[in-house]
Amino acid sequence: MKGDPNKRSRDKYCCFHYDHDHDITDCYDLKQQIKALIRQGKLQRFVSKERMDPPQEQAPRWENKRPSLPIGDIRMIVGGTMAVGSSKKARKTYLKMVQNVQLTGSVPKMSRIDNPIIKFSEEDARCLHHPHDDALVVNIRVGDYNTHRVLVDSGSSADILYYPTFQQMRIDRERLILMNAPLVGFRGTRVFPLGAVTLSVTVGDYPQQITKDITFLVVDCSSVYNAILGRPTLNSWKAVTSSYHLMIKFPTDYGVGELRRNQVAVREFYIAMIEMDDHLQTMNIEEHQTVTEPIERLEEIPLDDSKPDRTTRIGTLASPTVRQALTTFF
Structure with missing residues (x-):
């Protein structure tokens, strides 16, 4: 109080x-x-x-569609973008689709769907501590597991599932579809996914809930999170996120569904992240990043046989004659 x-x-x-x-x-x-x-x-x-009861004492349509109970909980970790593709042709096609909309003003025809109006109010933020800059971390159901510590990141161009979580779900690794497109974080480092896997995800409180298949990129690196929900999933849900209210709202067949945060847990995650020994790769995926790599391997050569610690390095792309001349000169 x-x-x-x-x-x-x-x-x-x-x-x-x-x-x-x-x-x-x-x-x-x-x-x-x-x-x-x-x-x-x-x-x-x-x-x-x-x-x-609805009018005329008819049972609701959702009464016979009650979802099955989860078989377990995943609470913590123990121990490129799917729409574009990896080929140059796929990336060009991806760019031309949006260029066509910008130039002509036309969009592909879609069936009209009457969705409820989504809005936020101060009532939605009543039980939060303000001001705050907390991340939006939620609990969702992935397959048969209630999965906690899921970061909602609209800055990510991919949906991420960390490998320890994948292992806890007891999913056969043969289900992974190999990917050759790396993920690039804001530090410029590249991470190659182990593969992609499509899993059923359920969010919201029954009956205002939705269940959709999501394709996750499985990444083997350290994180306090179990998964990351990025733009592909948020857009497929037609979801509206509010960082101020720490909440997601989305349309369902029975009204507006909600996915709320746990502000106490969010701050616990933040402290755990700060205290981790190695710096975590925060998977805010940004496209069009360039990573500089060495263009050739270097070979170490001695400068003085009587002093082994006196050495220098020369490139290995030169011909053997040039490399011998450089070694003699040094």
Whole structure:
């Protein structure tokens, strides 16, 4: 409960907070927890029949489509872009598609879908500590596992699944599709994925939830996160993210679905990342990065046989005659 305890109203008592300030009938936190339990289907016997049943006493269409329970939880790690492709022709085609839209103003025809209006309010940010610069970290269901510590990164051009997470899911490595396009981080270092794998992902509270197949690039490097959701997935969900509200909202067949953050967990992740021994490769994937590499291997040669520590290095691309001349000269 916020505010100075000495200034709270003493004639009102909340049995939920065990403190004075307001009556339990006006308790915001209690109402939010009750709503969450109702969305999870855990308080159906207490909910009014008139409010649950649609007109003409017809059962909801989603009543017979209740998803199966997950078989486990993945809580922490123990121990190029898919749309473009890797060939030059594929990259040129990728660029021409957007150039055509910019020049002609025409877009491919799509079937019209009536989606609910997505909006955010101050009520959505009520239980957050402000001001903040916290990352948006959520929990999602990947396949049969509730997967925690998933970073939502609209700056990433790929969806990433870290290899320790892949292993915990007990997925056969033969399902990986080999990829030859590297991922480039903001430090300029390149990481080659072990491959790509397509998995079913479910988000949202039932029935305002969606399930879609997502193609992840599996990366074998250190991270406090289990996975990263990038632009490909966010766009496929038609999702709207708000860093201020630390929330994602997306349209479903039964209204607007929500994916909320855990601000306490986010700050725990940040501290864990800072305290890790080796610097993590934060996978903010940026296209069109150039990485400079050595153009030839160098060979070490001695300058003085009596002093082995006195050496220099020469290139190995020159002919043997030139290299011998350089060695003699030095």
